[in-house]
Amino acid sequence: MSSVASRRSVLPGFGLSLGFTLAYLGLIVLIPLSAAFIKTSGMTWAEFVAAVASPRLIASYKLSFGISLLAAIVNAFFGGIVAWVLVRYTFPGRRVVDALVDLPFALPTAVAGIALCALYARNGWVGEWLDPIWAGGIKWLSTHVPWIDWAGWLGSKLAYDRPGIFLALTFIGLPFVVRTLQPVLAELEPELEEAAATLGANRWQTMTRVIFPELLPALITGFALAFARGIGEYGSVVFIAGNQPLHSEITPLLIITKLEQYDYRGATAIAVVMLVTSFLLLLLINLLQKWSRRYYRL
Amino acid sequence: MAGPATSLAAKPARSGAGTPRVIRNPLWVRVVFMTLALGFLACFLVLPLAAVFAEALRKGIGAYFHSFADPDVHSAIRLTLLTAAIAVPANLVFGVAAAWCIAKYDFRGKSLLVTLIDLPFAVSPVISGLIYMLIFGLQGWLGPYLGAGDHPWFGEWFNQQDIKIVFAVPGIVLATIFVTFPFVARELIPLMQTQGNDEEYAALTLGATGWQTFWRVTVPNIKWGLFYGVILCNARAMGEFGAVSVVSGKIRGETTTMPLHIEILYNENNSVAAFAVASLLALLALVTLVLKSFIEWRHAQSRPAV
């Protein structure tokens, strides 16, 4: 192990555990992932670009990124409130609510997908009355907020359309924000707020100028995690998306579609784009986490 | 991707009740916050969960139980259990080994290793299915040598062995291992890091062997974290859809796991049966949550907040 620079520990088993870890990581993750890169390395740059930048793919990137972003923003907002309520308030059933926040981690995505369909389809419990409201709302927005292009949303349904993707990704992403914020919120020292109050800040000023900046790194981390997960999500989305090319087709679905049309290279090229993206996001998240830790040590 | 966010080690002891007065929000703010938070959770978490059970029981309890009479459902349940029974222990062993070398030692490239371990969280499940297809598919790298291959040198021999990877149980297990890869490791690393090495040193000084130290000192210290990682890993292993659907081949009664069978039933207009199977997985999710809360509670009991 030439990478061992400083083995300060006298504990035995370093070679064994590191060797096993690297071997297992290599066999299960790295070698299979490298297959994707090697497969695309046979393509010329022009071929690669053609494969990953077709109009249908561009539309799917816009959709996957756009809706993941939207869902992550909504989760950052509501997740923030949920975390605040769970940490700061006492109310009967708080433990149950707290446990429930992890449901999207534990519930299989396919189950979430069909459950959301059953709820939000036009003949579903919620869709029945919410769908007309949604359609009306978008119509109203399109006439009153003309500077945003509503064409992609006009006449859309809740389920089997773009809003369905948003619903699924919001469901999937919620725990990330809550669970990254919770510990930071709990560690927040009341003295800080008390000091602010003593110095004459009103509650609103304390919230926005003292608490919010403290929470920001964790909030961004949670947001980034929810966003990264949203981009790759497949199971829950395919059931509810409608899967219409150029309109409601997510990028992971296009990988499957390409694969099913014998276009292995095309499928792999898209996979490589997504892999690089997720790796970059992961690096960003790790950096953010380091930043937030340092931030709090000060 | 649960790891970074739900780590047991990062879980603080909560102090909700004793908030001093001056920094409490006014009543109306609290009411608004509570309404928003609980309303949001009700819409996004409780309703879908309720929908699963309501749809499953829509035609009565008889129809619900009748859904489980189908032998294909039995085989899907068996396959799901089997997959989890292999994937979870495999990742458990890996998780302990990885946490041991990462938490107990310092070495160059450690943070890169941690990032690589996290990678499967960030990779779309579809991609994890695809890469195994690239390797083990008949048009892939190793596929031609396996099973139905007719490689000039090894073809004959491998033909007789008939090793099936994709479209068979091994492929499903591999894909599942991939997507559940980081759960145990992610759980143990921070926990073991905060615990430090002192107890292990003490044991070694007192003459214990390495294995004895591991089993008698380390394992008791990390057991709740271990259990915690295992139940999360298990929940994901049983529920994985995207990765498994790519490598399954959807042979009824043979290579369909429960989530895949749900899709099949759903597409067969058999929504009661689809939701009935889904309700089993939803129950599993609820049990997971209960166990998880229990572990957090035990953890808080055994290690009072500093």
Place this chain on the structure above:
Amino acid sequence: MKFKIFLTVLLASALGAAASAKTITLLNVSYDPTRELYVDFNAAFAKYWKAKTGDDVTVKQSHAGSGAQARAINDGLQADVATLALAADVDALYNVGKLVPQDWQKRLPNNSAPYTSTIVFLVRKGNPKGIKDWDDIVKPGVTIVTPNPKTSGGARWNYLAAWGYALKKYGSEDKAKEFVGKLFKNVPVLDSGARGSTTTFVQREIGDVALSWENEAFLVLKEYGADKFEVVVPSLSILAEPTVTVVDKFVKKKGTEAVAKAYLDYLYSDEGQEIAARNFYRPRNETVAAKYVKVFPKLTLLTIDADFGGWTKAQKTHFTDGGVFDQIYLK
């Protein structure tokens, strides 16, 4: 079988040959709407084979979009028989994986299509949009449900039927392209297989009309009641020929060649044809066809060979990357 799965796992590899010589397992990899047909047919074949040879035969089924299934077989899904929605997908078994001989289609009667079907319209009760023919469904405001032609065989038949109609009526390829373009503009949901599409239309109540296999449409009427849906037969449609083949490479390896062949031959037998007809597939056998003549509406049918120059050509023109289908979608 349980034991077999158990072993599979212990050794991390499957033991191919069945434990006892008496039980044979076949895998029939098929397209989406044939589930019910093959459930019936497999039971009948098992009985027939038991009587004939004394062996038990279990036929496993796998269903998804036809193109997707062909891809899976090429990737190593070890099908003994492939019963796909159209010849182009079986051709792919030769083109990509060399799993069947090039002349596979000549090995069985009727172009290796033991039953046929066609494309019809499934509409809601009372036909609220007054849909009678292809021209009615491309009108603005009509929503159509059809699967994705890239992955579904049925959807390719749907597409070609529409194309053929427009070509006949308006006389030029450009017009046909425009027509099909208008049609897909009206499609809000593009499922990957025919069954998903049916679910969308029937259960989720999306769309005014579903372009559907005739057998699938009749099945919907049977399962959901004629009080909810109606079948509209257009003036012109296409003769859809789902094709079947033994997958030579895999049956040779597994030693199931004889029984796989017998399985397909049995599709052509009186009993096989009867089962097909009962499941709303048009039988080839004239006696059986005569018996069920009232079930199947008469209409003008284009054929893939006479009107589109065969599947190889049709596939290339319309459905490969950058083909006509892509062009109309990307416009």
